[in-house]
Amino acid sequence: DAKTTQPTSMDCAEGRAANLPCNHSTISGNEYVYWYRQIHSQGPQYIIHGLKNNETNEMASLIITEDRKSSTLILPHATLRDTAVYYCIVRVYAYSGAGSYQLTFGKGTKLSVIP
Amino acid sequence: DTGVSQNPRHKITKRGQNVTFRCDPISEHNRLYWYRQTLGQGPEFLTYFQNEAQLEKSRLLSDRFSAERPKGSFSTLEIQRTEQGDSAMYLCASSFSGGRNTEAFFGQGTRLTVV
Numbered sequence: 134d135a136k137t138t139q140p141t142s143m144d145c146a147e148g149r150a151a152n153l154p155c156n157h158s159t160i161s162g163n164e165y166v167y168w169y170r171q172i173h174s175q176g177p178q179y180i181i182h183g184l185k186n187n188e189t190n191e192m193a194s195l196i197i198t199e200d201r202k203s204s205t206l207i208l209p210h211a212t213l214r215d216t217a218v219y220y221c222i223v224r225v226y227a228y229s230g231a232g233s234y235q236l237t238f239g240k241g242t243k244l245s246v247i248p
Numbered sequence: 249d250t251g252v253s254q255n256p257r258h259k260i261t262k263r264g265q266n267v268t269f270r271c272d273p274i275s276e277h278n279r280l281y282w283y284r285q286t287l288g289q290g291p292e293f294l295t296y297f298q299n300e301a302q303l304e305k306s307r308l309l310s311d312r313f314s315a316e317r318p319k320g321s322f323s324t325l326e327i328q329r330t331e332q333g334d335s336a337m338y339l340c341a342s343s344f345s346g347g348r349n350t351e352a353f354f355g356q357g358t359r360l361t362v363v
Contacts, residue, residue, distance in 0.1 A: 167351075174356075175356055175357075176252070176341070176354030176355050176356050176357050177291060177339070177341075178354070179351040179352065179353065182351065218290075220290055235293045235296060235304065236283075236291070236293065237293070238290025238291045238292070240288070240289065241290055
C-alpha cells in the first residue's frame with residue numbers, strides 16, 4: 134500500500150471547519166483513500182473513503198485532487214468531541230472475496246479543537 | 249448488537265506469565281483482525297481471519313503469540329511468556345466481506361501492562 138504524509142498536529146476553533154491534508158504521491162490506480170480517527174483511549178473509528186470523486190457523509194467530506202496525489206478531510210463544523218488523531222490510509226479496496234482488509238496506519242494528525 | 253466487544257479492557261501481568269484476550273465481533277461480520285498499538289504510534293496489523301481461517305499473519309506475530317477463531321465467531325489472542333515489550337493496546341476489528349460497505353469497526357481495545 135502507498136505511503137501517506139500528514140502534519141503531526143493541527144488546531145481548529147470550535148464551530149469552524151477543520152481541513153486535514155494528506156499527501157499520497159505514490160498512490161496507484163486501484164488504491165482508495167480512507168480516513169479513520171482515534172479519540173483518546175478508544176479504538177479507531179471509520180470516517181470516510183473515496184477513489185477519485187469527492188465524497189460526503191454525515192461525518193465529513195473528502196476532497197481528492199484530480200491527480201489523486203493528495204486529499205483533504207473536511208469536518209464542516211468542528212466540535213470539542215472531534216479532538217482526536219486522524220489517520221489517512223491508502224489501500225486497495227477490499228471487495229467481496231478479494232484480499233484482506235489490513236490497514237497500514239501512520240502516526241496521523243493530532244487535531245485539537247479549541248473552545 | 250452494540251459493536252465489537254473486547255475483554256478484558258485492562259490487564260496487568262508479571263513478566264513470564266501467559267495472558268489471553270477475547271474479541272467478540274459484530275455478529276454478521278465474517279472478517280476479524282487483531283492490531284497492536286504502542287504509545288504514540290498508530291495501530292500495527294497482527295493477524296486476520298476470514299470465518300475460522302487465519303489467512304494473514306504479520307511478522308510482528310512472534311512464536312509467543314497465537315490467535316484463534318474456532319467457530320468463526322469470537323476470537324482469542326494469547327501471549328505466552330510475556331515480556332515488557334508486549335505492553336501495548338491490543339485492538340480487535342471486524343468487517344463484512346460482501347457488498348459495498350467493507351470498512352472495519354474497531355473495539356475499544358485491551359490495554360496490557362507487563363511488569
